[in-house]
Amino acid sequence: MTTASLIPLETALAHILEQAPPLNARERVPLSQALGRTLADAQRVPADVPPADNSAVDGYALRCADLAGNRPLPVSARIPAGTPAPALAPGTAARLFTGSELPVGADAVVMQEDVDIGAGEIRIKTTVCPGQNIRRRGQDLRRGDLALARGTRLRPQELGLLASMGIAEVPVLARPRVAVLTTGDELVEPGQPLAPGQIYNTNRFTLLGLLTQAGCEVTVCETLRDDRAATRTTLSRAAGSADLVLTSGGVSVGEEDHVRAVLEESGGLSLWRLAIKPGKPLAFGRVQDTPVLGLPGNPAAVLVTFLMVVMPFLRRCQGQPDPVQGERLPALFTVPSPSIRREFVRARKTLQDGRPQLEAYPNQSSGVLSSACWASGLAVVPEHGTVHPGDLLTYYSFAELLS
Numbered sequence: 213m214t215t216a217s218l219i220p221l222e223t224a225l226a227h228i229l230e231q232a233p234p235l236n237a238r239e240r241v242p243l244s245q246a247l248g249r250t251l252a253d254a255q256r257v258p259a260d261v262p263p264a265d266n267s268a269v270d271g272y273a274l275r276c277a278d279l280a281g282n283r284p285l286p287v288s289a290r291i292p293a294g295t296p297a298p299a300l301a302p303g304t305a306a307r308l309f310t311g312s313e314l315p316v317g318a319d320a321v322v323m324q325e326d327v328d329i330g331a332g333e334i335r336i337k338t339t340v341c342p343g344q345n346i347r348r349r350g351q352d353l354r355r356g357d358l359a360l361a362r363g364t365r366l367r368p369q370e371l372g373l374l375a376s377m378g379i380a381e382v383p384v385l386a387r388p389r390v391a392v393l394t395t396g397d398e399l400v401e402p403g404q405p406l407a408p409g410q411i412y413n414t415n416r417f418t419l420l421g422l423l424t425q426a427g428c429e430v431t432v433c434e435t436l437r438d439d440r441a442a443t444r445t446t447l448s449r450a451a452g453s454a455d456l457v458l459t460s461g462g463v464s465v466g467e468e469d470h471v472r473a474v475l476e477e478s479g480g481l482s483l484w485r486l487a488i489k490p491g492k493p494l495a496f497g498r499v500q501d502t503p504v505l506g507l508p509g510n511p512a513a514v515l516v517t518f519l520m521v522v523m524p525f526l527r528r529c530q531g532q533p534d535p536v537q538g539e540r541l542p543a544l545f546t547v548p549s550p551s552i553r554r555e556f557v558r559a560r561k562t563l564q565d566g567r568p569q570l571e572a573y574p575n576q577s578s579g580v581l582s583s584a585c586w587a588s589g590l591a592v593v594p595e596h597g598t599v600h601p602g603d604l605l606t607y608y609s610f611a612e613l614l615s
């Protein structure tokens with residue numbers, strides 16, 4: 213295959229996303245375990261939130277009509293939060309606190325700072341309007357309304373909202389099951405000594421972190437030797453328990469690259485080599501009907517291809533729209549010669565004279581993962597493009613790409 217046959221990212225994505233299996237399995241989980249999960253059913257409001265009118269301040273509940281003539285009001289009740297409120301006796305005030313239920317008959321609450329407090333009575337120092345400092349029943353959520361739509365990704369604030377409705381357990385989509393296979397005879401796990409020729413397994417940890425943040429369940433996590441038969445057997449076994457098999461390494465052209473070769477020999481390879489940098493030799497195919505995304509071995513290529521290809525795949529499997537928009541920002545760096553590959557530059561959004569601009573990490577080698585730790589996201593240099601300071605580039609923050 214020549215460089216002329218590199219596949220444009222959009223063409224590759226269209227093919228890969230077409231093959232994304234819809235994942236409809238669901239389960240019920242307690243709210244305490246629902247962070248990051250996707251709602252499988254819409255959630256309606258079972259009862260008004262808050263359930264009763266209540267006070268927004270520490271102060272006194274009263275009836276505005278009783279204030280004519282600026283008479284002092286005897287304090288007839290004390291209503292701490294958490295206790296039922298008695299009706300307000302006519303011509304009196306009730307002592308209450310932020311969150312205390314409003315007594316029937318009261319139509320305003322006055323902050324204690326605006327009150328002169330005497331023996332068993334109060335005199336109001338300010339003007340009082342009906343409704344003042346009252347939080348109305350149902351002001352947050354009204355019974356029967358749609359609180360959260362199906363497909364909502366549950367963030368901390370959604371968990372709080374569900375809790376405010378008294379919901380203890382929610383139906384969520386099952387996590388996508390992903391098998392992770394890192395490949396390479398040179399790989400050693402961190403914590404072990406390095407023999408000559410060896411390096412530490414970096415990609416396993418990058419991938420586990422990315423998959424955790426993406427809300428996936430990792431079903432298999434193994435390191436494969438550079439061996440054709442072992443690659444064939446392990447890919448096949450991993451495919452049996454996963455919705456997606458993710459591999460790193462072994463997809464380029466060397467005779468020690470077995471992942472792409474195994475996909476090819478079984479007739480399962482449907483796409484190979486993208487016009488992107490890093491990430492060129494990405495391979496996509498199937499083993500026993502399970503999709504396999506073969507990411508290149510270089511550590512920065514793993515990160516970039518996960519964000520640009522695996523994330524859209526996972527979103528499509530879960531029926532989620534792709535929310536990634538990016539923003540256009542001026543570059544502070546130069547890319548002097550054009551490439552036939554679209555380049556994803558590890559870049560940092562910084563402020564220069566109060567304006568956001570993009571700086572590039574000086575070493576963009578796909579073997580340099582420090583570039584990604586320094587960066588806040590990826591700046592896109594289009595195919596055949598050059599970059600001069602001030603040129604506008606599309607920029608995606610890592611946070612947006614992982615959302």
Ligand SMILES: Nc1nc2c(c(=O)[nH]1)N[C@H]1C(S)=C(S)[C@@H](COP(=O)(O)OP(=O)(O)OC[C@H]3O[C@@H](n4cnc5c(N)ncnc54)[C@H](O)[C@@H]3O)O[C@H]1N2
Binds near residue numbers: 396399414510513
């Ligand atoms: N003759 C050619 N050689 C290469 C080409 C090419 O077009 N022609 N493409 C280059 C590009 S671009 C990439 S990207 C790499 C991809 O190679 P593979 O996917 O086959 O990956 P490996 O050869 O197995 O490893 C590449 C590199 O990454 C290191 N690696 C692999 N796995 C890990 C890991 N888990 N943790 C840390 N580092 C890892 C590995 O040691 C190699 O240095 O191919 C180029 N070559």
Ligand code: MOO
Binds near residue numbers: 488489491493510
């Ligand atoms: O595509 Mo590779 O990741 O450039 O080195």
Ligand SMILES: [Mg+2]
Binds near residue numbers: 461462465468469509
């Ligand atoms: Mg290789």
